[in-house]
Amino acid sequence: MIRVRSMLMTMAAPILAVALAVLITTVVLLAAGDPVGRVWGTIFSEPRPRNIVNIINSGSVLYLSALAAAVGFRMGLFNIGVDGQYRIAAFAAAYVAGQAWVPGILNIALAILTAMLVGAMWAGIAGLLKVTRGISEVISTIMLNAIATALVAWMLRSVAVPGSNNITTTPIPESSRVPGMALIPGAHNEIYGFVFLAVAAGLFYWVLLSRTRFGFNLRATGASESAAVASGIDTKKMILAAMLISGAVAGLVGMPLLFGDSYSYGVTFQPGLGFAGIAVALLGRNHPVGIAFGALLFAFLNEQANALQLQAGVSAEIVKVMQGITVLSVVIAYEVVRRANRAAEQRRVAAELARARAEATEVTG
Amino acid sequence: MRRSAKIMIAGMAASLVLAGCGTDDPDGPDTDPGTDPGTSEVKVGLAYDVGGRGDQSFNDAAAAGLDRAIADFGVDSTESSAIDGEPESAREERLIQLADAGFNPVIGVGFAYAGAVAKVAPQFPDTQFGLIDSTDAMGDNIANLVFPEHEGSFLVGAAAALKSETGKIGFIGGVNVPLIAKFEAGYAAGALAVNPDIEIESTYLTQPPDFSGFGDPAKGRTAAEGQFDAGADVVYHAAGGSGLGVFQAADTAGGLAIGVDSDQYHTVPSELQDVILTSMLKQVDVAVYDYIKSFIDGSPLSGEVVFGLEAGGVDYSTSGGLVDDIADQLDEFKRQIIAGEITVPDSM
Numbered sequence: 080m081i082r083v084r085s086m087l088m089t090m091a092a093p094i095l096a097v098a099l100a101v102l103i104t105t106v107v108l109l110a111a112g113d114p115v116g117r118v119w120g121t122i123f124s125e126p127r128p129r130n131i132v133n134i135i136n137s138g139s140v141l142y143l144s145a146l147a148a149a150v151g152f153r154m155g156l157f158n159i160g161v162d163g164q165y166r167i168a169a170f171a172a173a174y175v176a177g178q179a180w181v182p183g184i185l186n187i188a189l190a191i192l193t194a195m196l197v198g199a200m201w202a203g204i205a206g207l208l209k210v211t212r213g214i215s216e217v218i219s220t221i222m223l224n225a226i227a228t229a230l231v232a233w234m235l236r237s238v239a240v241p242g243s244n245n246i247t248t249t250p251i252p253e254s255s256r257v258p259g260m261a262l263i264p265g266a267h268n269e270i271y272g273f274v275f276l277a278v279a280a281g282l283f284y285w286v287l288l289s290r291t292r293f294g295f296n297l298r299a300t301g302a303s304e305s306a307a308v309a310s311g312i313d314t315k316k317m318i319l320a321a322m323l324i325s326g327a328v329a330g331l332v333g334m335p336l337l338f339g340d341s342y343s344y345g346v347t348f349q350p351g352l353g354f355a356g357i358a359v360a361l362l363g364r365n366h367p368v369g370i371a372f373g374a375l376l377f378a379f380l381n382e383q384a385n386a387l388q389l390q391a392g393v394s395a396e397i398v399k400v401m402q403g404i405t406v407l408s409v410v411i412a413y414e415v416v417r418r419a420n421r422a423a424e425q426r427r428v429a430a431e432l433a434r435a436r437a438e439a440t441e442v443t444g
Numbered sequence: 445m446r447r448s449a450k451i452m453i454a455g456m457a458a459s460l461v462l463a464g465c466g467t468d469d470p471d472g473p474d475t476d477p478g479t480d481p482g483t484s485e486v487k488v489g490l491a492y493d494v495g496g497r498g499d500q501s502f503n504d505a506a507a508a509g510l511d512r513a514i515a516d517f518g519v520d521s522t523e524s525s526a527i528d529g530e531p532e533s534a535r536e537e538r539l540i541q542l543a544d545a546g547f548n549p550v551i552g553v554g555f556a557y558a559g560a561v562a563k564v565a566p567q568f569p570d571t572q573f574g575l576i577d578s579t580d581a582m583g584d585n586i587a588n589l590v591f592p593e594h595e596g597s598f599l600v601g602a603a604a605a606l607k608s609e610t611g612k613i614g615f616i617g618g619v620n621v622p623l624i625a626k627f628e629a630g631y632a633a634g635a636l637a638v639n640p641d642i643e644i645e646s647t648y649l650t651q652p653p654d655f656s657g658f659g660d661p662a663k664g665r666t667a668a669e670g671q672f673d674a675g676a677d678v679v680y681h682a683a684g685g686s687g688l689g690v691f692q693a694a695d696t697a698g699g700l701a702i703g704v705d706s707d708q709y710h711t712v713p714s715e716l717q718d719v720i721l722t723s724m725l726k727q728v729d730v731a732v733y734d735y736i737k738s739f740i741d742g743s744p745l746s747g748e749v750v751f752g753l754e755a756g757g758v759d760y761s762t763s764g765g766l767v768d769d770i771a772d773q774l775d776e777f778k779r780q781i782i783a784g785e786i787t788v789p790d791s792m
Contacts, residue, residue: 129540133533140531166653232620232651241791243580244555244623267567268533340532346621347556350653351529381530385537388524389545394496395527 144356160220162353202326601634
């Protein structure tokens with residue numbers, strides 16, 4: 080009964096949040112004197128085949144980014160540094176793959192391993208600082224983002240192919256690219272082969288957190304650190320491990336883009352995915368399926384918004400407003416529900432206690 | 445007959461613009477194509493980089509070119525701009541939508557569109573694509589509209605060195621990318637040509653992929669204050685909208701500043717006009733205008749089209765009169781560069 084109710088709540092909250100976001104965005108549009116009907120008509124029109132491909136592709140990238148953030152969230156760690164981690168990892172992987180030290184598919188494997196290691200190391204710095212010096216990971220990961228930006232820009236300039244305004248690493252050889260899949264009929268473009276990487280990461284996340292002792296310890300530490308310590312969990316080890324895993328997953332974020340689209344890391348490599356991932360993780364309540372829906376929703380909104388300027392004369396940035404409101408609404412809705420549940424629980428416990436005391440009084444009296 | 449006369453007038457208007465300045469065009473993009481000064485079947489699609497129309501910089505220059513084409517030829521137009529953090533596919537999508545909707549020519553403003561143009565142009569062989577600042581995407585239906593920014597920067601570098609009393613000058617780049625390094629290289633070469641002992645302080649506001657350095661006056665101001673404090677008395681900025689902060693810092697420090705892209709003497713608040721020694725003109729508006737004009741004339745530009753010193757694609761500005769006394773020397777440098785007697789380096 081409670082399980083069914085909570086499942087309904089899980090479904091209802093995001094839907095209500097999107098509805099609320101549409102409502103508030105409508106008010107914003109009205110206030111700005113924009114054509115409301117045409118804006119929603121454009122956003123909620125049926126995507127064309129090539130747009131569906133783009134939605135799935137961007138969704139898979141957002142999904143990986145959100146998973147990386149969610150690993151930390153489940154344990155109460157705010158890894159704000161996914162952004163820096165994925166960029167430095169993508170650069171390292173692009174460099175390694177571009178050098179083509181090993182042939183074909185081995186090169187892909189080596190690059191992915193590099194990305195995961197570099198991402199984990201970069202996040203690990205924040206983890207180490209937290210367990211050894213008690214430095215908040217929020218602060219350190221934000222600072223590490225800035226350092227990653229400067230470091231990658233410098234390294235990119237050092238290794239870049241000269242002669243263009245868009246400096247890039249050496250392109251990955253043809254034999255090490257991941258071919259796309261023409262799954263959507265009528266679309267020129269193809270779905271990234273590495274959509275499977277996102278699916279695999281989602282499965283790994285689900286198994287790790289829900290089906291292993293490590294995952295239990297991680298969630299327990301997230302729920303109550305003192306209780307976790309009391310039950311013999313080495314929380315310092317957990318913090319470090321969670322940061323390393325979060326960073327390793329963050330390292331995967333750029334891989335679909337790298338092997339399926341750009342084939343090199345350059346100054347136009349998509350930035351800001353880490354922050355979008357945090358929003359998606361919040362929207363998906365850190366659940367692997369919820370995150371998938373959140374990622375697809377964000378990708379859908381971003382893609383459909385592309386036509387806004389042409390169709391309605393409104394900046395595509397209006398969907399950022401909508402995305403922000405959606406995330407806030409979801410967070411607030413869950414917090415309201417959580418508090419309501421806790422209050423109900425407390426009342427029930429109080430009632431039980433009162434009855435027990437009354438019974439005890441009767442017995443002694 | 446009527447049409448060719450119109451184009452002649454348009455050509456005159458363009459040359460007036462070349463000689464003068466003024467990126468401030470009161471005409472918005474909503475000019476009714478059915479009224480004077482002319483009507484055209486041509487529909488121009490303009491895809492801006494992040495910031496779009498109103499960025500007081502690079503995108504605005506392109507917009508000014510479009511506005512003039514609208515005023516002169518009565519072309520129809522639509523504009524669409526990139527948003528921060530969008531994927532490569534969004535840039536492709538923007539070009540596809542414009543081409544799909546029958547816009548022709550379609551112009552990508554900025555080198556970030558190179559990859560998208562390379563992918564989309566072959567899909568629309570009957571559509572002409574203009575690409576500003578990049579030769580990375582080549583094709584029969586692609587015009588690469590580029591500028592020798594280093595040569596224009598050489599001239600303002602020479603002006604800075606001629607005007608500096610401390611023997612120390614500054615350079616502020618918006619974002620540390622090769623395009624901006626080209627400005628720095630030319631500036632340094634020009635300054636050293638005048639005074640081999642000159643000291644040049646160089647600061648970049650942000651590193652890619654953080655492109656906020658092109659639109660953050662506070663960052664520009666802080667960096668320029670640092671250079672003036674360190675003894676520089678002339679600072680050149682290639683930092684788009686951040687340049688306003690550079691001018692404010694120059695005003696406070698009693699120094700001079702050099703503007704970029706448009707003649708900034710005419711775009712800054714009047715109380716800051718006194719600090720503007722000159723501006724390095726990069727006529728993106730002329731490139732956009734000429735490209736649209738070539739399309740209307742029936743022979744659209746394609747391949748690499750350089751808007752160089754000789755044609756006035758890059759130049760130094762004289763508004764305010766602060767360089768009047770050294771104009772002869774600057775023009776001599778200009779002649780030497782055009783004649784090939786001076787080769788300006790394009791990277792540091």
